[in-house]
Amino acid sequence: MELDEMKSLWGSLSDATERKEKIKKEELMKLTKRNYQRKLGKIYLPEILGTVITFLYAGFFISQFDKLEFKVNQILTIFNTSAMILLPIISLISLNRLNRLDISENSPMELVAKFKKDKVFFWKFQRMNMLLSGFFAISILPPLAELVGKRDLILEPQFWMVYVPVGLICVYFFSKITFRKYEKSLEEAEQLIEGID
Amino acid sequence: MSQEEEFVNLIQQNQGLLYKIASIYTRIPEEQQDLFQEIVYQTWKSFGSYKKAAKPSTWLYRVGMNTAISHLNRSKKRITAVSLEGWESLRLEEYDAGLEERVQLLYAEIRKLGLLDRGIVFLFLEDKNYEEIAEIVGITASNVGTRLSRIKEKLRKGVKNN
Known part of the structure; x- marks a missing residue:
């Protein structure tokens, strides 16, 4: 069947929809409220929960900062704390931007173009996140060791020969699995928004 | 009110x-x-x-x-x-199994299109002219014409391959 042939049948399909019973006012109003609650819970809750947890960690390091004597541990703590504060904020802002799209003002073309831009940003952000998490997994250990009274940990050969390689291997495999998942979802998204240059 | x-x-x-x-x-x-x-x-x-x-x-x-x-x-x-x-x-008003199958096949091909192209097809089926489609979608009328020709060709090939 060709599209022009389908067009001639569209009237018949349209008539069938017009004859459907009209949705009652009560049911329509109920739909809008239920949907709103569902959206709030499903999208924001995991993000907010993750942000609270990382903020708690950041708070812990800030409150213990004056107990750190090693300069290198102080620098690492500043880096880790900044990452724990900034990354969730960027994530929440991008999520908020995505959910604050003006459905009635933007044209579909503008909307699709914006989605494409957001996807590219999201992809770059996730890649940066992965690299940072690799560094984070290692760099959090020396200041943590100093805080629990084992500041010589980084001087022990076991730290460099066991902990660091095991940590990096774990981060590498975790990143590989996650990247594969992101690549797949990006491919699917690109298929949906194809034709926008 | x-x-x-x-x-x-x-x-x-x-x-x-x-x-x-x-x-x-x-x-x-x-x-x-x-x-x-x-x-x-x-x-x-x-x-x-x-x-x-x-x-x-x-x-x-x-x-x-x-x-x-x-x-x-x-x-x-x-x-x-x-x-x-x-x-x-x-569904069609008067049920015709053969026709219904062909309609569903075309539907399946339409759903394989990108999000914007799917919308253009919908407006075309709704009997909107190029200017109206352009206004709703946010592209130029000539772009609508070009895109529709490409879409029709893509759908034709898709249906043929099934």
């Missing part, structure tokens, strides 16, 4: 249009119901801009299509919150 009554009137008068948008963008009835509900919700949320709209006739098309694009872009399979009574996918 209160805002709530105006909103209910708008939805009831254009219920068929919303059903069709849900059907062209999604395949299974649960997804269609979910998208239908999302469009109702977004229409209510944006209703303040309805009266200010330069062309109220195109407003609902834009809101419906944008919601579908946004909904599918998030690409999260969700279970519908409310089950709408008597929901069924679009």
Whole structure:
């Protein structure tokens, strides 16, 4: 069947929809409220929960900062704390931007173009996140060791020969699995928004 | 008339249009119901801009299509919150098994298109001219013509390969 042939049948399909019973006012109003609650819970809750947890960690390091004597541990703590504060904020802002799209003002073309831009940003952000998490997994250990009274940990050969390689291997495999998942979802998204240059 | 009554009137008068948008963008009835509900919700949320709209006739098309694009872009399979009574996918008035099969085949090919192209096909089927399609979608009329030729060719090949 060709599209022009389908067009001639569209009237018949349209008539069938017009004859459907009209949705009652009560049911329509109920739909809008239920949907709103569902959206709030499903999208924001995991993000907010993750942000609270990382903020708690950041708070812990800030409150213990004056107990750190090693300069290198102080620098690492500043880096880790900044990452724990900034990354969730960027994530929440991008999520908020995505959910604050003006459905009635933007044209579909503008909307699709914006989605494409957001996807590219999201992809770059996730890649940066992965690299940072690799560094984070290692760099959090020396200041943590100093805080629990084992500041010589980084001087022990076991730290460099066991902990660091095991940590990096774990981060590498975790990143590989996650990247594969992101690549797949990006491919699917690109298929949906194809034709926008 | 209160805002709530105006909103209910708008939805009831254009219920068929919303059903069709849900059907062209999604395949299974649960997804269609979910998208239908999302469009109702977004229409209510944006209703303040309805009266200010330069062309109220195109407003609902834009809101419906944008919601579908946004909904599918998030690409999260969700279970519908409310089950709408008597929901069924679009069917021909007089049932013809052979014709129905061909319609469904074309539908399947339409759903393989990009989000914007799917919207252009929908507006074409709704008998909108190039200028109207261009205004709703946000591209030029000549671009609509070019895109439609490409879409028709793509659909023709897709149907042939099945």
